[in-house]
Amino acid sequence: MSKTERKYWNMKVEPKLNTPEIKEFQLKRLKKSLAWQYKYTPFNKNRFDKAGVKPDDIQSFEDYAAAIPIVGQEDIRAVIAEVGLDMEKLMRHLFGDKRMDDLYLLTTTSGTTGVPTPYPNFRAALDDAQEMTGRAAWRMGIRPGDRIGLCFGLSMHAAGTPQILWFSRYPGVTIIPIGAEAGTEKILQFMQLFKVNVFTGTPSLALHLIERAPEVLNMPVKNLGIKILMLGAEPGAGIPEVRLRLESEYGAKVFDLGAGYGCSCDYPIYQGMHWLADDLAYYELVDPETRKPVPIAEGATGLMAATSLHPEAAVWFDMRFTMNDIHQVFTDPCPCGYSGFRYKIVGRADDMLKVKGVPVYPASIEGVIHSFSGRLTGAFRIVLDEPPPRVVPPLKLKIEYAEGIRESDLPGLEKELGVKMHSLLKIRPAITWLKPNTLERATKKTQLLEKSYEKG
Ligand SMILES: [Zn+2]
Structure with missing residues (x-):
């Protein structure tokens, strides 16, 4: 060999x-x-x-x-x-x-x-960090000649600047530290200009770039030719629906990395890290x-x-x-x-919420919402009226519907979403509908909880 x-x-x-x-x-x-x-x-x-x-x-x-x-x-x-x-x-x-x-x-x-x-x-x-980076990146299929667009926050971020050092002895790769701070427009332009074929950053940024690419680059994100998305710092790549969406929109393999020394594999069904x-x-x-x-x-x-x-x-x-x-x-x-x-x-x-004693994690809610890709934008918030974990039912969700959905479609969509949430998470949420692009998009970590009790 x-x-x-x-x-x-x-x-x-x-x-x-x-x-x-x-x-x-x-x-x-x-x-x-x-x-x-x-x-x-x-x-x-x-x-x-x-x-x-x-x-x-x-x-x-x-x-x-x-x-x-x-x-x-x-x-x-x-x-x-x-x-x-x-x-x-x-x-x-x-x-x-x-x-x-x-x-x-x-x-x-x-x-x-x-x-x-x-x-x-x-x-x-x-030495250890380079060794661990080598083990993970090799399994993901990063090879000499690859160009890695580093899109985590570079300023003080633990997965930002240090990655430049961690990859320094990896054979034949080039790191392009674009940084989340550059904003989505620059990120897309730089990835295109410098022929980045490996993206590393948060899943929410990767999702956001899908929405922005057509207006910034005049083409779908798929045309960038990215072969690997190496994601971390927040859940997302491990959520089957998010992973599927990223894989199909980018035409790339999606890997989840972090929360310890691990990375996911490319088995078609997510197996964990x-x-x-x-x-x-x-x-x-x-x-x-x-x-x-x-x-x-x-x-x-x-x-x-x-x-x-x-x-x-x-x-x-x-x-x-x-x-x-x-x-x-x-x-x-x-x-x-x-x-x-x-x-x-x-x-x-x-982050654990206890809805009538049932443990519910925001990441699980995100998974269900992303499974309605095409009908929902994926952006949502969990509204808490009192400090977590205790939630008096119903759990309140603000959810954006996607472009092309009519208001008359919403009751049916709400019913379908409610059934799925109940069968998978054992909750029956109260949904407030929002127009597409109402919620702020974060380039770093998305704060999913809206703490209404902190406002008053
Ligand atoms: Zn595996």
Whole structure:
């Protein structure tokens, strides 16, 4: 097999993903990592001290889960409340001096939910990041000669500028950092001018470009010749209806990437993202309410947390850290024939709505709405009259109907939508209809919740 025909980027590690052999390796690495954390990271040392254990007391995965509670963004907020918004002090506490003295590039999350979370890139992390990028991009079919249009936000965005570094040793590709900030018109023009054939950005931006291409370029988005859409930072590519629409409008393969170290495969029916990092991170699920471990087995669902097995290079997923995503895992072999168990993002733990006790995630609602492609534009909002998660039924939705739909069509459409929502999500929403293009289109993250209780 020649260099460009091999199955995996890393022929040594990737065939072993999700095997008992790698599990053994993980336990060895985990013990070393915990000792490192105890020694070098104040935040994590405190967690051992609080639990009254030393790294040596942890000899198994079960010991680990029993001793060290999960942490997440709310714990970071608690630290901020303690040390104030002195980011330098905060990061030294969270990551330790050893890593911070090696800080190379600093990005943050978008801060849509309050204080932006710093996303430091340490020099020691570059190798791992390039390795993970290689594994994912190789599976997606990115090959020498490809031109990648980087359309995530470049300013401070964790998936923006760093990608330029992550791809720097990938053979033969050219990165064109257009950036979400450029706006849809420039993005479309630049992709055409520079013959971009791989788009990377958010699914909502990719969807929006479909609507804009005819007026900006005088042609459908399909004519750009894009072969791969590498999407992340928000759900969408994992929603079957969204994926189908993107694939048919672009004539491209759609891949979902992120929420950990994984990417989806090109099996025609979405199978979730393959977890590609057993050697670099230990993946766990816990019950979102009790925080008790949920065994990784076909179909299991829980709050995802992970631990770095190479802490010198880690950013988040340092030690049982959760990004608040609810995952469902699939451990049976994937029909695509590639290694790695798979995970689907069901929603965010803090996005969960409980409509009369039934858990509903905005991403699931989005999926149903996108299945009416052609009759709905896909744009919608969930209107909340009181702080989530509790929703007194009916759940209120504002939905845009598509061009060409007459007002007399709406009652029938509403009935059909209601039946589908009820059979798939067990909710009967109250719908307010909006004309096409009423709702603001975001080029970064689309805020699906309209919090009416915050306005008055
Ligand atoms: Zn697969």
